[in-house]
Amino acid sequence: MGFLDRDHSIAPPGFNRWLVPPAALAVHLCIGQAYATSVYKTALVKHFGASLTEVGVIFSIAIVMLGLSAAVMGTWVDTNGPRKAMFTSAMFWVGGFLIGSVGIFTRQLWLVYLGYGVVGGIGLGIGYISPVSTLIKWFPDRPGLATGMAIMGFGGGALIASPVSQALLKAYDPNSGAQGWVASGDAVGKLFLTLAVVYLVYMLFGAFTVRVPADGWRPAGFDPSKVKAAKLVTTENVSAKNAIKTRQFWLVWVALFCNVTAGIGILEQAAPMIQDFFRQSDGKSLVSAGVAAGFVGLLSIGNMSGRFAWSATSDITGRKRIYMVYLGVGAVLYTVLALAGSSATALYVALAFVIISFYGGGFATVPAYLRDLFGTFQVGAIHGRLLTAWSAAGVAGPLIVNSILDAQGKPGQLNAASYQPALLTMVALLVVGFVANLLVKPVDARFHESRPERHKSTLEA
Amino acid sequence: MSSTAPTHGAHQPVNKSTGRLVVAWILVGIPLAYGVFQTLTQVAALFG
Numbered sequence: 001m002g003f004l005d006r007d008h009s010i011a012p013p014g015f016n017r018w019l020v021p022p023a024a025l026a027v028h029l030c031i032g033q034a035y036a037t038s039v040y041k042t043a044l045v046k047h048f049g050a051s052l053t054e055v056g057v058i059f060s061i062a063i064v065m066l067g068l069s070a071a072v073m074g075t076w077v078d079t080n081g082p083r084k085a086m087f088t089s090a091m092f093w094v095g096g097f098l099i100g101s102v103g104i105f106t107r108q109l110w111l112v113y114l115g116y117g118v119v120g121g122i123g124l125g126i127g128y129i130s131p132v133s134t135l136i137k138w139f140p141d142r143p144g145l146a147t148g149m150a151i152m153g154f155g156g157g158a159l160i161a162s163p164v165s166q167a168l169l170k171a172y173d174p175n176s177g178a179q180g181w182v183a184s185g186d187a188v189g190k191l192f193l194t195l196a197v198v199y200l201v202y203m204l205f206g207a208f209t210v211r212v213p214a215d216g217w218r219p220a221g222f223d224p225s226k227v228k229a230a231k232l233v234t235t236e237n238v239s240a241k242n243a244i245k246t247r248q249f250w251l252v253w254v255a256l257f258c259n260v261t262a263g264i265g266i267l268e269q270a271a272p273m274i275q276d277f278f279r280q281s282d283g284k285s286l287v288s289a290g291v292a293a294g295f296v297g298l299l300s301i302g303n304m305s306g307r308f309a310w311s312a313t314s315d316i317t318g319r320k321r322i323y324m325v326y327l328g329v330g331a332v333l334y335t336v337l338a339l340a341g342s343s344a345t346a347l348y349v350a351l352a353f354v355i356i357s358f359y360g361g362g363f364a365t366v367p368a369y370l371r372d373l374f375g376t377f378q379v380g381a382i383h384g385r386l387l388t389a390w391s392a393a394g395v396a397g398p399l400i401v402n403s404i405l406d407a408q409g410k411p412g413q414l415n416a417a418s419y420q421p422a423l424l425t426m427v428a429l430l431v432v433g434f435v436a437n438l439l440v441k442p443v444d445a446r447f448h449e450s451r452p453e454r455h456k457s458t459l460e461a
Numbered sequence: 462m463s464s465t466a467p468t469h470g471a472h473q474p475v476n477k478s479t480g481r482l483v484v485a486w487i488l489v490g491i492p493l494a495y496g497v498f499q500t501l502t503q504v505a506a507l508f509g
Contacts, residue, residue: 014478015478016478016479016481016482018482019478019481019482019485022485022486022488022489022490023485025489025493026488026489029489029492029493153489153493156493156496156497158496159493159496159497159499159500160492160493160495160496161496162496162499162500163495163496163499163500202488205488209485288506290506291506291507293503293506294503294504294505294506294507295504295507297500297501297503297504298500298504298507300500301497301500301501301504304497349507
């Protein structure tokens, strides 16, 4: 398997660096399927005779494993290079679908937990961080643009997987024309097998297209001295081991955690929330279920486009400033949403769209923020460790919103006022994140790697 | 479009590999465009 090694993926002279973003996108578009699980959730509930919560655990395990594997495998990914990491990610992600399909065909839910949740989740984590440090090295002049392009794929993956999965489930189930149709378990199993094959091809395309730049390479016309001109951008390097000892790492962790928790608060409740906000006194909502589904789709586009647009903008504004926008303007928009969101549908939709674009932007900008603070040396590993903030937010966000809403009333009886405590809690969280981001200063020189130590660290890794 | 420029080492003829670049972007661009189109079709209900 030597052909997967970093040494075999060094770009030859003349290699076009714009081949690297589609390679990264190929991987992220595949693993982004994780956000399209709702398509077959009801089918699995019926097939296994399980509760929504029991089936929902599949997704929760996958996201927890994403954070854990990114944190644990980050240094391995940096050391072995993107090709081996993407290949490994493909094996786990595809393996997860295959094991999951066996679980579905044999009606063993634990096998779906193990397959899609644990094995697939490991593929998610490795795949998510695999192209990040490589992109940053290829685009030292536009790191935000580069990582935004790749991480946009994670948002876009669900946009592709949802309609494709719906079409395949209809094709695989002979009863798909029936009224009130719910896909059979057999159809979901076949869907898993199909996705496994398609994702294997796409992820291997990414793995064999990606290249790392040769040592000392830099883009034509790029002047590193201009990068140094920015106060928060270092030309030094900090190892992953040392990075987690710095205050800066934990301040960015808090900022990301707050931004993600607030975003998940809206995303998780998107469809029922818009209906509840425009519920009339007779209990009926002005927003139909179909329109609410369209709203969820619009948020997905906001999430995806925010990843690219805001991250690319951060190359001009600087990472700290753009995070001030995500958290500061985000807090203001959340407040308006809580207090005046029910006054007009257009206002509600516009506010939610921008808030979710900030949520996506936070994800896409953070690798470049880490590059600015800690250098390129082990930025992938540091990013992996930072993604534990995502796992924590994935638990905290829904927990905060659901527990507050549970105290407000039963689903179907809630209105705009019922959401105010939850939304204002998110405002408080965003203010905490804003302050954390404000406190970010350059990393102390004692954490910087000296060249001999850097070499030693690489050997140890 | 920026291309690579080695700062040291032997200089070899530059292969821009435009065809490969186009194919790579099409491979990821078409599914993404399809997904966005499908979603926008669904979003239309929001404004209809």
